[in-house]
Amino acid sequence: MAFLVQTNTIDELPERLIGAVRVSHIELKSAIVPKLEPETP
Numbered sequence: 001m002a003f004l005v006q007t008n009t010i011d012e013l014p015e016r017l018i019g020a021v022r023v024s025h026i027e028l029k030s031a032i033v034p035k036l037e038p039e040t041p
Contacts, residue, residue: 002020007013 001023003018005016005018007015
């Protein structure tokens with residue numbers, strides 16, 4: 001998985017890779033669902 005800053009014009013080139021992660025042997029049984037707080041206006 002990688003995070004890239006996408007450009008929309010020639011002036012913004014070159015695009016930049018700001019992070020990447022390699023994931024292997026994921027155990028879905030140990031996954032948790034975070035409890036999110038409701039959004040307030």
